[in-house]
Amino acid sequence: MSLFLIVSFVVVGFLCGATSIGGILLIPAIQYGTGMPMSLASGTALCSFFFTAAVGTFLHWRRGNLKKDLVVPQCIGAFLFSCFGALTKHVVGDVALSAILAVLIIISGAAALRQPHPMSSMETERGRFRYLLFVGAVVGFMAGLTGMGGPVLSVPLMIIMGFPPFPTVAAAQPFQMFACLSGSVGNIIIDQINWHVALLSVILQSIGVWAGIRAASHMNTALLKKAIACLCVFTGVFMLLR
Template structure:
């Protein structure tokens, strides 16, 4: 089923580059098509997101779409808490992890579908210190969630940043950078506590990176609302499917 996995990986890369949400779909794909356990799928997916993050960051920076004032505190929080999330991953059984992952996927889908429904003004605008602490807290939540479930930073950071009034393009740009820190931190934990299929990860990462290049071109060239709705529906379906599978219905 390698061709199907590679096709999904390409789509995941496109979605990461275009709307910031998409990495969550790789974990169930690895679980179903490659036969990895849910923990192995999470660890392997998280490792590949290091490379999609590096390429996404480079491409967004070239276009001047990364607000480093937002990004730096996010990365600090993510780097500190990603390792803790990976450690916590080893203490939970696969059914609990699957349900957590399903919840995160549905959460990302709902917020992506609704779009930017929070305040049109950034939280704590004009109050730099408070905003920096808020961003660090968001980064900590993203890092811990990434390490715990193998979900890349964008799936968690983009919805949270939109909720607190940050612009979609700024959120997607920042998420490319936080993806690197959260993934590296979580992977360090997985190297000690988890299992990564490096051979499969290498193949998947190459295809994902190609997708990211395509996705970044799309988000800077066209209105991304159609893509946002499409990935939101995908997230809702995949999240529901994972939940049903955890309960033995599928």
């Protein structure tokens, strides 16, 4: 394995642990480091995210950072729809997938920089559940389709509706775990996972996730929100320029 991939896996793990949205950078890193086509690189990345998200979920649970009302509806939506996204990736094509994902990421990042303006329906428990279920379903489908993992879209969508940044970042770990599990089933069916690269990625990302979660717990929430938004915009522009 090249030094570039080793560093990329650890850095991506750190970003996932600290902000829950750094995983999107893994797909271009795998493509550049191995020469894989996007469909195979995205399937490999999505598979590896399941295990690192499981590590992140355990660490957040042990620290008491997970809130059931944020986690459950997102996980339900992601588990039901991510597999369908993976099974339809070939219909869209690699070039279109990259462009669509990049634009969505930029929009989400820019939106997260705005002041939150919750809808009136968010004031009720049922309204929040429906919104989070919708986020889980839509973002879960996109996760399976593009291999992005999910939090790169779900975290900004939650923050802009007024959910607190740190619990939102923590909830993104179990959400990603369920999205990746469902999406990986679809990728296994269409044989779009490189298991060797996925295994090495899991080991190195886990180290970064541990460090990122420890760092995030000491960060100012306002700074964390800005970091999430800026990372989204940077990632989207980077993908478009590629």
